[in-house]
Amino acid sequence: MKKSLLVFIVAGLLILGVVIWITTSSTILKEVDFLHLGIITALIAFAIFFGIKRFKSEKRKEPVEDEMSKKIVQKTAAISYYFSLYLWVFIIFIKDRISIKMDTEEWIGTGILGMSIFFAITWVFFYFKGIKNDE
Amino acid sequence: MTNRIKEFRARHNITQEELAQKVNVRRETIVFLEKNKYNPSLKLAHDLAVVFKISIEDLFLFDDEIK
Numbered sequence: 001m002k003k004s005l006l007v008f009i010v011a012g013l014l015i016l017g018v019v020i021w022i023t024t025s026s027t028i029l030k031e032v033d034f035l036h037l038g039i040i041t042a043l044i045a046f047a048i049f050f051g052i053k054r055f056k057s058e059k060r061k062e063p064v065e066d067e068m069s070k071k072i073v074q075k076t077a078a079i080s081y082y083f084s085l086y087l088w089v090f091i092i093f094i095k096d097r098i099s100i101k102m103d104t105e106e107w108i109g110t111g112i113l114g115m116s117i118f119f120a121i122t123w124v125f126f127y128f129k130g131i132k133n134d135e
Numbered sequence: 136m137t138n139r140i141k142e143f144r145a146r147h148n149i150t151q152e153e154l155a156q157k158v159n160v161r162r163e164t165i166v167f168l169e170k171n172k173y174n175p176s177l178k179l180a181h182d183l184a185v186v187f188k189i190s191i192e193d194l195f196l197f198d199d200e201i202k
Contacts, residue, residue, distance in 0.1 A: 057161055060152065060162070061156070062155060062156070062160075062161045062162060063159060063160065063161060066159070066160040066161050066164055067160065067164070067175070067176050067178075067179060068160070068161070068163070068164040068167060068173050069161065069163075069164075129172070130167050130170070130172025130173050131172075131173055131174075132136075132172070132173065132174050
């Protein structure tokens with residue numbers, strides 16, 4: 001129960017953070033902010049899906065994590081880290097070449113959100129494709 | 136590598152959920168194993184063989200054996 005509850009707590013904190021960000025923001029939200037909001041919403045949806053999956057496993061009295069799920073997370077972490085390096089290189093390349101002006105914090109936020117999206121996409125890919133040791 | 140988990144599970148008349156509980160993994164892992172989308176660890180292969188009371192070689196077939 002504790003492990004699936006943790007996922008919901010993290011998702012709840014993320015929602016709380018977004019609410020505080022929007023309510024305390026003195027300026028009108030820019031295009032980039034809407035992009036960030038969209039990504040954060042997708043991540044919250046992913047976290048809730050993950051939490052429900054874990055909760056169902058606990059209800060069925062199955063282990064929340066087993067060797068396959070751990071292997072999927074390990075491979076996901078490795079592959080998404082590899083792609084994240086390219087993402088940061090791309091961000092460094094593009095930051096002075098586009099018309100949208102963003103400060104350093106916004107670029108870092110975009111990079112971190114991009115990394116999270118890579119992780120989520122890679123996890124979904126391996127979750128449906130499966131993992132074979134001999135590949 | 137392929138396996139005969141589905142065949143032996145049918146022979147023993149046990150569900151994927153029951154098998155998952157016996158070897159202490161998630162039901163999804165059994166689904167992936169039966170679809171040949173996951174190669175188990177030696178420990179899990181051993182546990183599965185013990186449940187079906189057969190040897191690991193009878194449960195898992197390697198490519199060179201199939202040919």
